[in-house]
Amino acid sequence: MRLLAVASEAVPLVKTGGLADVVGALPAALAAQGVAVTTLLPGYPAVTEAIGGAPVALDLPDRFGPARLRAARRGAMDLLVLEAPQHFGRAGNPYSAPGGAPWEDNGIRFAALGFAAAEAAVALGFDAVHAHDWQAGLAGAYLAHGRRRVPSVFTIHNLAFQGQFPAALFPALGLPEDAFGLAGLEYFGDVGFLKAGLWYADRITTVSPTYAEEIRTPAAGMGLDGLLRGRAGAVSGILNGLDTTEWNPATDAALAARFSAADPAPRAANRAALQARFGLAPDDAAPLFAFVGRLAWQKGMDLVLEAVPALLEAGGQLAVLGTGDAALEAACRDAAAAHRGRVGAVIGFDEGAARLAYAGADSVLVPSRFEPCGLAQLCALRYGAPPLVARTGGLADTVIDANPMALAAGCATGMQFPPGDAAMLGAALQRTAALIRDRAGWARLRANAMGCDVSWDRSAASYAALFREIVAADA
Ligand SMILES: Nc1ncnc2c1ncn2[C@@H]1O[C@H](COP(=O)(O)OP(=O)(O)O[C@H]2O[C@H](CO)[C@@H](O)[C@H](O)[C@H]2O)[C@@H](O)[C@H]1O
Numbered sequence: 001m002r003l004l005a006v007a008s009e010a011v012p013l014v015k016t017g018g019l020a021d022v023v024g025a026l027p028a029a030l031a032a033q034g035v036a037v038t039t040l041l042p043g044y045p046a047v048t049e050a051i052g053g054a055p056v057a058l059d060l061p062d063r064f065g066p067a068r069l070r071a072a073r074r075g076a077m078d079l080l081v082l083e084a085p086q087h088f089g090r091a092g093n094p095y096s097a098p099g100g101a102p103w104e105d106n107g108i109r110f111a112a113l114g115f116a117a118a119e120a121a122v123a124l125g126f127d128a129v130h131a132h133d134w135q136a137g138l139a140g141a142y143l144a145h146g147r148r149r150v151p152s153v154f155t156i157h158n159l160a161f162q163g164q165f166p167a168a169l170f171p172a173l174g175l176p177e178d179a180f181g182l183a184g185l186e187y188f189g190d191v192g193f194l195k196a197g198l199w200y201a202d203r204i205t206t207v208s209p210t211y212a213e214e215i216r217t218p219a220a221g222m223g224l225d226g227l228l229r230g231r232a233g234a235v236s237g238i239l240n241g242l243d244t245t246e247w248n249p250a251t252d253a254a255l256a257a258r259f260s261a262a263d264p265a266p267r268a269a270n271r272a273a274l275q276a277r278f279g280l281a282p283d284d285a286a287p288l289f290a291f292v293g294r295l296a297w298q299k300g301m302d303l304v305l306e307a308v309p310a311l312l313e314a315g316g317q318l319a320v321l322g323t324g325d326a327a328l329e330a331a332c333r334d335a336a337a338a339h340r341g342r343v344g345a346v347i348g349f350d351e352g353a354a355r356l357a358y359a360g361a362d363s364v365l366v367p368s369r370f371e372p373c374g375l376a377q378l379c380a381l382r383y384g385a386p387p388l389v390a391r392t393g394g395l396a397d398t399v400i401d402a403n404p405m406a407l408a409a410g411c412a413t414g415m416q417f418p419p420g421d422a423a424m425l426g427a428a429l430q431r432t433a434a435l436i437r438d439r440a441g442w443a444r445l446r447a448n449a450m451g452c453d454v455s456w457d458r459s460a461a462s463y464a465a466l467f468r469e470i471v472a473a474d475a
Pocket residue numbers: 016017018019021022157158207240292293294321322323348349350351354371372373374375376377379394
């Protein structure tokens with residue numbers, strides 16, 4: 001089966017978050033299941049430079065200005081790159097200008113991506129399309145109103161990012177007038193890219209079973225729960241995995257020392273390197289916590305800052321790596337200044353520092369208010385830092401809390417606390433610090449964490465089965 005994946009980012013070419021990890025890892029995982037994936041990406045400068053003068057696979061109709069698709073191969077990934085310099089040939093990140101403000105023409109830019117996906121799927125004879133997040137949301141709309149039916153799956157990585165644009169955008173999209181309605185792109189009077197993705201796809205997936213249930217409730221549905229309940233039969237949750245070759249503490253060149261479940265001792269060198277990198281005191285005994293993630297309301301870093309007194313009372317240290325909300329960035333810097341040697345903050349996006357955090361911390365904090373799946377906790381399990389997570393979404397599905405029964409049964413892999421509650425996070429930090437100080441008990445927890453299967457194997461089989469189902473239903 002030939003599948004066209006379409007997304008706005010993918011490792012190793014362009015990454016702002018977990019979407020890129022998933023889109024980058026799925027092709028190799030699906031190849032093992034007999035699904036040949038080609039990934040369509042926008043031609044940002046980093047992408048077009050990486051593929052150089054690759055051959056042109058398709059000249060596109062001029063709907064959004066001159067555009068063509070170049071075909072290239074990068075590692076295990078077959079690529080189609082949308083070369084449209086007027087939309088993508090700019091400095092900054094995929095979604096925003098260097099100052100951080102979203103590009104004003106994001107609606108047109110990502111409409112062009114969806115349009116290119118539909119054109120490519122038909123012209124190049126793909127069996128199915130896999131669209132990721134709102135940026136790929138119009139692929140299904142262009143397919144539905146196009147020349148040939150191609151079945152599609154839409155995957156929600158984060159319901160919070162909806163791609164909502166003024167209704168004035170609609171005429172520029174070149175879709176039939178009746179597509180602007182409840183049965184189409186219309187979303188609270190605006191144009192909704194995510195809404196369109198959910199409306200037109202044959203199947204909707206999200207990245208964990210628990211999040212698949214949560215998004216069908218008003219509390220977590222972010223305005224789309226009604227639509228998702230209406231399409232409940234088409235919605236399922238497939239857990240994310242990690243590329244376990246890319247994320248392997250036994251071979252990771254970014255670490256100060258490599259280690260494995262069988263030989264975790266070299267972790268101590270990573271701990272020392274992490275403390276040095278984040279300006280923490282070289283203390284061998286302090287329970288060392290790390291946070292890696294976007295500094296956004298979703299991720300709950302504000303809760304950690306509230307819980308700092310509890311963490312310090314337990315004798316802990318905290319390393320924070322993140323970028324995002326300016327007020328949160330400042331608050332992290334302030335906490336580091338106020339508690340020199342105990343709290344350290346690196347503000348920025350730094351892959352090497354992230355890997356060091358997973359490899360050197362005792363425990364990685366993932367205190368999200370909601371979390372579709374989460375990759376930080378999977379990295380933490382793989383790198384032997386039993387994660388302390390909020391009991392929500394994919395975090396609830398991937399971490400077994402070290403409660404007395406789980407400890408007695410020998411199956412605990414981390415700690416959980418109720419989402420959004422700073423006092424409970426404080427209590428959980430103190431419980432975790434006590435567990436860390438029990439060296440033999442913690443070594444067992446670490447071994448359990450490192451023994452978890454965080455690979456793509458099971459989930460790739462689930463995706464492959466879903467793609468086969470929609471292609472068969474269409475035959
Ligand atoms: N400052 C920094 N420096 C270096 N690396 C950093 C970093 N900040 C974050 N990262 C890295 O970016 C990735 C973040 O992935 P997540 O899945 O945790 O969150 P994100 O919210 O971006 O993804 C959304 O999509 C993914 C994929 O489906 C879902 O798992 C998730 O729940 C959903 O919110 C991790 O690989 C992490 O190490």
